[in-house]
Amino acid sequence: MGERSKAGGPFNQPVSGLSADDLDPWVYVPAHPVIRDGVELAGYELRELPDGNRVLPTFTSAGLLIEQLGTAQPWLKARIRAVIDLMGSDHVAVNPVIDPAGDRWDRERLEQFTQEFETERGGGKVE
DSSP: OOOOOOTTTTSOOOOTTOOGGGSOSEEEEEEEEEEETTEEEEEEOOEEOTTSOEEEEEBSSHHHHHHHHOTTOOEEEEEHHHHHHHHOGGGEEESOOOOTTSOOOOHHHHHHHHHHHHHHHTOOOOO
């Protein structure tokens, strides 16, 4: 495992000047499905820095994401270039250390979300 910065409180600072060419092409991102105008999309989960700025935590392995956000955290694997193009490098934190007291998904929240999402999707109750 590589070193991770604890600067900026619960997250490392966004990586200004980050280039997609500096990283592995794939990262793991906290996200969950959302429905907008009848279309299923990925809802990236931003986190707030102590200065009030919001960043998207990204991780270079699923293991690091789970270590920081827990086993119930929904996530997706995305190309880092697409994430940086979407968010801008000032809004992407790579392998951040996240405050353990921060917002987390747990099994109950995941089950509730799944039920609500399936109902909104029109699938009814999930077994």
